[in-house]
Amino acid sequence: MKLKLRVWRQPSAATEGKLVDYEIEGVSQDSSFLEMMDVLNEKLIHEGEDPVAFDHDCREGICGMCSMVINGIAHGPKAAVTTCELYMREFNDGDTIVVEPWRAAAFPPIKDLVVNRTALDHIIQAGGYVSVRTGSAPDANNIPIPKDDAEISMDAAACIGCGACVAACPNSSAMLFTAAKVSHLAMLPQGKVERYDRAVLMVNQMDAEGFGGCTNIGECEAVCPKEISLDFIGRLNRELIAGTFKAAGNR
Amino acid sequence: MTTQESSDSKFEVKLGSTKLDSRVPDGPLAEKWDKARFANKLVNPANKRKFDVIVVGSGLAGASAAATMAELGYNVHCFFYQDSPRRAHSVAAQGGINAAKDYQNDGDSIFRLFYDTIKGGDYRSREANTYRLAQVSNNIIDQCVAQGVPFAREYGGTLANRSFGGAQVSRTFYARGQTGQQLLLGAYQALSRQVQAGKVKLYPRSEMLDLVLIDGRARGIVVRNMISGQLQGYAADAVVLATGGYGNVFYLSTNAKGCNVTASWRAYKRGAFFANPCYTQIHPTCIPPAGEHQSKLTLMSESLRNDGRIWVPRKPGDDRPAKDIPESERWYYLEEKYPAFGNLVPRDIASRAAKNVVDAGHGIGPLHNGVYLDFEEAIGRLGKKVITERYGNLFEMYKNITGENPYEVPMRIYPASHYTMGGLWVDYNLMSTIPGLFVIGEANFSDHGANRLGASALMQGLADGYFVISYSMGNYLGGTKLEKVTPTDPAFTEVKREVQARVDKLLSIQGDRTPTEFHRELGKIMWDYVSMARNEAGLKKAITKIAALREEFWEDVKVPGSGDDFNQSLELAGRVADFLELGQLMALDALDRNESCGAHYREEYQTEDGEAKRDDEHYAYVAAWEYAGDDSQPLLNKEPLVFENVKLTQRSYK
Ligand SMILES: Cc1cc2nc3c(=O)[nH]c(=O)nc-3n(C[C@H](O)[C@H](O)[C@H](O)COP(=O)(O)OP(=O)(O)OC[C@H]3O[C@@H](n4cnc5c(N)ncnc54)[C@H](O)[C@@H]3O)c2cc1C
Ligand code: SF4
Ligand code: FES
Numbered sequence: 001m002k003l004k005l006r007v008w009r010q011p012s013a014a015t016e017g018k019l020v021d022y023e024i025e026g027v028s029q030d031s032s033f034l035e036m037m038d039v040l041n042e043k044l045i046h047e048g049e050d051p052v053a054f055d056h057d058c059r060e061g062i063c064g065m066c067s068m069v070i071n072g073i074a075h076g077p078k079a080a081v082t083t084c085e086l087y088m089r090e091f092n093d094g095d096t097i098v099v100e101p102w103r104a105a106a107f108p109p110i111k112d113l114v115v116n117r118t119a120l121d122h123i124i125q126a127g128g129y130v131s132v133r134t135g136s137a138p139d140a141n142n143i144p145i146p147k148d149d150a151e152i153s154m155d156a157a158a159c160i161g162c163g164a165c166v167a168a169c170p171n172s173s174a175m176l177f178t179a180a181k182v183s184h185l186a187m188l189p190q191g192k193v194e195r196y197d198r199a200v201l202m203v204n205q206m207d208a209e210g211f212g213g214c215t216n217i218g219e220c221e222a223v224c225p226k227e228i229s230l231d232f233i234g235r236l237n238r239e240l241i242a243g244t245f246k247a248a249g250n251r
Numbered sequence: 252m253t254t255q256e257s258s259d260s261k262f263e264v265k266l267g268s269t270k271l272d273s274r275v276p277d278g279p280l281a282e283k284w285d286k287a288r289f290a291n292k293l294v295n296p297a298n299k300r301k302f303d304v305i306v307v308g309s310g311l312a313g314a315s316a317a318a319t320m321a322e323l324g325y326n327v328h329c330f331f332y333q334d335s336p337r338r339a340h341s342v343a344a345q346g347g348i349n350a351a352k353d354y355q356n357d358g359d360s361i362f363r364l365f366y367d368t369i370k371g372g373d374y375r376s377r378e379a380n381t382y383r384l385a386q387v388s389n390n391i392i393d394q395c396v397a398q399g400v401p402f403a404r405e406y407g408g409t410l411a412n413r414s415f416g417g418a419q420v421s422r423t424f425y426a427r428g429q430t431g432q433q434l435l436l437g438a439y440q441a442l443s444r445q446v447q448a449g450k451v452k453l454y455p456r457s458e459m460l461d462l463v464l465i466d467g468r469a470r471g472i473v474v475r476n477m478i479s480g481q482l483q484g485y486a487a488d489a490v491v492l493a494t495g496g497y498g499n500v501f502y503l504s505t506n507a508k509g510c511n512v513t514a515s516w517r518a519y520k521r522g523a524f525f526a527n528p529c530y531t532q533i534h535p536t537c538i539p540p541a542g543e544h545q546s547k548l549t550l551m552s553e554s555l556r557n558d559g560r561i562w563v564p565r566k567p568g569d570d571r572p573a574k575d576i577p578e579s580e581r582w583y584y585l586e587e588k589y590p591a592f593g594n595l596v597p598r599d600i601a602s603r604a605a606k607n608v609v610d611a612g613h614g615i616g617p618l619h620n621g622v623y624l625d626f627e628e629a630i631g632r633l634g635k636k637v638i639t640e641r642y643g644n645l646f647e648m649y650k651n652i653t654g655e656n657p658y659e660v661p662m663r664i665y666p667a668s669h670y671t672m673g674g675l676w677v678d679y680n681l682m683s684t685i686p687g688l689f690v691i692g693e694a695n696f697s698d699h700g701a702n703r704l705g706a707s708a709l710m711q712g713l714a715d716g717y718f719v720i721s722y723s724m725g726n727y728l729g730g731t732k733l734e735k736v737t738p739t740d741p742a743f744t745e746v747k748r749e750v751q752a753r754v755d756k757l758l759s760i761q762g763d764r765t766p767t768e769f770h771r772e773l774g775k776i777m778w779d780y781v782s783m784a785r786n787e788a789g790l791k792k793a794i795t796k797i798a799a800l801r802e803e804f805w806e807d808v809k810v811p812g813s814g815d816d817f818n819q820s821l822e823l824a825g826r827v828a829d830f831l832e833l834g835q836l837m838a839l840d841a842l843d844r845n846e847s848c849g850a851h852y853r854e855e856y857q858t859e860d861g862e863a864k865r866d867d868e869h870y871a872y873v874a875a876w877e878y879a880g881d882d883s884q885p886l887l888n889k890e891p892l893v894f895e896n897v898k899l900t901q902r903s904y905k
Binding site: 011012027028031034035036039042045046050053055056057059061063064065081089110111114116117120121124125126127128130131134135140141143144145146147153154157160184185190 | 339352392395398402404446453541549550768
């Protein structure tokens with residue numbers, strides 16, 4: 001197939017960016033979106049131009065590294081996939097495709113399509129864990145966990161931390177991401193001990209990082225490659241209310 | 252010198268003079284680890300905070316090691332090339348993690364897990380290390396559950412298990428098809444807790460480009476900040492490499508695109524021996540390449556072999572759709588050849604069998620480059636719901652990539668480079684031949700011999716990181732007198748200068764071919780001559796071809812941009828340069844090992860029915876290669892393998 005690409009180019013955080021037009025030919029329908037970008041980059045290198053910088057690693061939808069807004073949608077037009085799992089058979093010969101980075105105040109630009117998402121790590125560092133030392137765990141089967149609880153916990157734990165939810169949210173809120181972690185742990189007996197502290201501390205950190213508040217728009221769920229459900233935001237809010245009531249989070 | 256002579260000298264193997272000390276404690280196998288722990292020196296709790304430890308890598312091995320050492324009080328500095336520790340390649344592991352819990356009451360035990368691992372590795376690993384791995388496997392599961400890893404459960408609330416290739420018991424724990432992700436998140440969260448506590452400092456988007464030695468000890472690293480391009484030295488009391496495997500030497504592999512050998516290779520060139528580089532695992536169940544554009548291959552978890560049946564048409568060149576081929580014309584070649592293990596034979600055997608049938612013209616799919624993995628029978632037996640529960644996300648992934656629905660048509664699979672058993676040589680304490688340099692996880696060579704069993708890499712990474720390295724570290728730091736060093740020490744300045752010169756050189760060539768083009772060509776050589784089946788002529792050809800490609804690389808590579816910028820082409824060029832050198836060593840190692848064992852299959856050495864034929868008399872050793880300069884052949888040092896607890900037998904999965 002033959003395609004027109006409009007790609008966001010920005011040499012560095014300190015410089016202005018703009019959309020630049022490229023044309024490429026001979027793209028296979030069976031190639032992935034990133035393989036199409038590879039073809040573009042190889043061409044640019046041969047022409048003596050700077051290739052487009054973009055984040056990627058696993059190329060199978062699990063590391064959360066890839067991050068492109070494609071035709072205005074985070075991770076592109078196909079539901080429930082990451083950018084690297086998007087295949088060119090979703091597009092038509094002759095299409096124009098606009099490729100932009102995640103945009104959010106909490107994700108400062110680095111270069112071209114690459115942004116800094118360390119703020120998401122800071123939210124986890126604020127309390128997204130169970131405080132257990134290596135070596136002090138009881139036998140794994142000591143605490144039975146109802147299968148259904150484990151399944152719901154796993155649904156939430158499937159979040160890959162890509163930040164598409166933030167990129168899609170008009171408020172640039174990281175609520176879905178935060179809710180996923182709070183819910184994953186709150187569903188399990190091991191995580192219940194610290195549940196209220198965790199919810200309060202993580203949400204405080206989310207605010208401190210410059211992410212916006214949640215106004216229940218639901219764009220996050222629509223773009224989430226792992227189909228993390230909005231229900232988890234409800235769960236987070238309940239944890240948060242209980243936590244605030246208990247004056248939790250004063251560690 | 253004529254070309255003939257110069258290439259002949261490339262096949263020559265010279266022996267080194269180092270006597271490798273594995274530091275395995277004496278005494279009965281089951282007591283060695285206890286003995287070692289008791290004999291180890293300890294660092295008093297108040298003194299631990301006086302020590303700085305560098306951990307390179309944030310995968311299962313690196314994250315668990317960094318978190319655990321920080322909990323103990325050491326100041327840990329953790330470096331990785333992604334933007335977050337949670338993205339390390341371990342995240343991609345799908346199938347599961349082994350442990351000898353025997354929750355299924357099906358006859359498992361520590362000794363059986365040990366035995367299966369040694370046998371699966373075709374008797375080319377160290378007994379004591381492998382036994383310790385089996386011993387701590389149970390603690391790993393306990394630890395992960397306590398952290399909130401949402402493993403699959405039975406209706407009664409206890410943990411569920413599945414079976415995996417190379418074992419007749421059900422000992423694999425899993426979290427849907429995302430076991431690696433969930434284990435890594437557990438370790439990442441433990442790490443995050445220590446970051447919050449101020450005990451770990453994270454260095455994202457940082458690539459280690461060299462190791463710094465002072466007085467013969469590892470005292471720091473030189474790192475390139477991948478955003479600013481700046482080179483910076485970091486000093487510490489010890490360095491731990493947890494940088495993963497080198498499967499990307501094949502260009503197409505199931506590894507993440509960034510996986511590289513650079514950290515290990517730089518350490519090799521500074522004096523760490525590289526062990527068994529030719530032991531690389533080709534995974535039997537990956538989606539076959541779809542064309543030239545292919546940039547990586549996707550693994551379909553081996554757990555699929557539990558319920559999927561592998562077959563090809565009996566008649567070569569049979570192009571009918573699978574559903575039109577009657578049962579009697581389907582060749583379930585694994586079930587036929589290996590009735591006891593069937594589709595669950597170890598990976599090396601399954602991969603080679605697939606290659607054999609495809610080479611014989613039975614290959615299926617548009618490019619005739621695959622075999623079927625069929626779920627029709629399992630769906631009939633268990634129902635679609637159960638299959639969805641077990642493999643739902645894998646089926647989705649397959650459908651998304653190929654456009655075919657595996658609930659309706661069988662999957663197409665073919666082997667691909669997946670895991671590397673070889674790696675930096677380490678002793679029982681996981682220390683390399685450079686004092687103060689420890690190597691953990693896939694980056695070391697230690698536990699899997701010539702072939703790794705499924706679900707055992709996650710186990711090893713976490714065993715090393717949670718349960719072994721902290722003891723070794725205490726022993727080393729408690730027993731060594733170390734002067735404080737800083738990155739202003741001349742040793743750092745010198746290494747930084749060398750790294751800078753290399754970066755400048757890569758940028759200055761401005762030839763005609765991109766780093767990717769070189770990588771692809773190297774991968775093709777490796778796949779053709781140094782993968783599933785090898786022979787003397789092919790290996791010699793590979794060595795000669797790689798040497799030529801390497802020369803060409805340094806004359807004709809084209810790296811755009813500058814060094815003081817975010818420059819992904821430059822990163823790749825540096826990695827490809829190292830892969831080119833490694834590829835040559837892999838072929839040399841394979842050439843020198845005149846036997847077949849596990850994943851190292853030399854066509855000249857096979858049993859009557861085509862299985863790997865070991866030569867225990869001459870090759871029951873670890874081949875540890877010592878760097879001797881860019882223009883000299885590396886030196887081969889041998890660590891003899893002694894088996895006191897298992898009897899060496901011809902592996903049989905019939
Ligand atoms: C698709 C797939 C599925 C798998 N499934 C299973 C399974 O089901 N069960 C199982 O047991 N095993 C499985 N494996 C194998 C297993 O996942 C790996 O062997 C294991 O996770 C490796 O962990 P590690 O911590 O050693 O390294 P990695 O997880 O590879 O981590 C390497 C780390 O080092 C860093 N790094 C690398 N180079 C540098 C450098 N030069 N400078 C700075 N940092 C660097 C990276 O940033 C990363 O943080 C699978 C592997 C693949 C590819
Ligand atoms: S919630 Fe979904 S979109 Fe947001 S970070 Fe997690 S996986 Fe990505
Ligand atoms: S590259 Fe890993 S999720 Fe896309």
